[in-house]
Amino acid sequence: MTGELRSLLSPRLQPPRTVAEWLEVATDGLTPEAAHRVRHDYLNHLQDTLAAQPDLTHTDILRRWGSAHTANRELRRTHLTVRDARRLPPRHLSLGGSLWSASAPVAGLTVAALPDLRRGEAVTPFLLSVGILTALALLRWWVLSRPLPPTRRTAAYWLTEPLGGALMAGLVAALWFLHTGTLTPDRLMAWTREPASWVALSFLSLHIWRLSLAVNASRKLGAETA
Amino acid sequence: MNAREQLRMLILAVLDRQPEHGYAIAQAINTRSEGLLRAREGTLYPALHALEAEGLIESHEHEVAGRTRREYRLTDKGRAALARTRRDWQAQVGAVQAVLGGNA
Structure with missing residues (x-):
């Protein structure tokens, strides 16, 4: 590829002509702290x-x-990298934000239990479930507010974040329906052959993939702050 | 052993003698190999930073003649890794030598 054609496609594909340009390419996409460290080493060299x-x-x-x-x-x-940094959990997690993360499972549970609640049935198990979900949200806030190693903190954050909460809501709702007899094991198995279950499984796969990226980012963070 | 692993081994071997800064590491590799090996700066610092992230070396900044210099030194974990890598390398060299035959 000639230099002219290369420059037409993208200025970034041109070989750097100065040390400043070389460093700009070498540090592209890194966080400002990492880029500063790299520049410092190369300029000293x-x-x-x-x-x-x-x-x-x-x-x-x-x-x-x-x-x-x-x-x-x-x-x-x-x-x-800047992209890695976006995958990391926030340094400070508010109590309100943590309680909000419990709202999806509570909503799922409420929708599932509404017919029973209207008839005045199963009020105690419903309130108990809401209490457990709220306690889990408070537990999440407490765990994530403690000084944890970056990898553990990231794993804990991602396993308990709202998307995970939504998946948990589906699970809680399914267990509720199984408990009340609205849903039979045979119907549940039949559901797993429907497109809706594929969407749920796709979400779950995406969530696990994003979790692995976040854990990898937290390993880098752990190494940089060690 | 690929080029990246060889560079890591050479860096650890240089730092096994004494702590050095980046430029001195590159010079030591070049000088000790009598000019046959050269650590390109484009790969030297990424390798140094990776070794540090793995805990095989550690670095400290200090002032020299008004400049902040970063000096790298081998850790105990790095010393153990170097010993393993040396054994592997000797085994590879011995194996190739056995195939080639003749006097070394």
Whole structure:
């Protein structure tokens, strides 16, 4: 590919011509803290190189440094990227936010139990279930407010976040229907062959995939803050 | 052992002698190999940062002539990893030598 064609496609595909451009490509996508660390190391290296060999030009130096894109790819394996940082749980979790996360399972339970509640039946188990869900939300807030290692905190956050809560709501509702006899095991098995169950399973798969990405990001964070 | 693993082994071997900063590590690899091996800066620092993230080396910043320098040193975990890698490397070299035959 010629240089002109490459520049037409994307300016980023052009090889860096200055140290500043090289560093810009090498640190692309990294968080400001990680980018600062990388720049600091390379600029120190540059000063050492020029002190030992003052005749070297920037072209010589960049040839020695090699591909900035390769450096960026390697640095992204170790350092936190901006995208990684978005996957991490917030540093502070409010009590209100935690209680809100319990609203989806409570809503699911209420919808499921509404016919029984209208008849004045099963009020005690319903209130008990709402209490358990609220207690779980408070427990989530308490666990996530404690100083935990980044990986554990991320796993705890993602396993108990609203999407997980919505899936749990479905599970609670299904158990409720099974308990009251509205739903039989045979009908539940039949449901798993319907498209709605595939959507639920897709959501669950997506949630697990996002969890693995978040745990990987938290490992990088743990290594950077160690 | 691929190029990345070789570079990691060379870095650990250099730091096994004494703590060094990045430029000195690159120079040591070049000098000790009599110019045959060169650690490209584009891969040297990502490798250093990865080794640090894995706990095999650690780094500290300190002031030298008005400049903040980062010095890397081997950890106990890194020393153990280097010993393992050395054994693996010697086994590989021995195996290749056995196939090639002749005097080393």
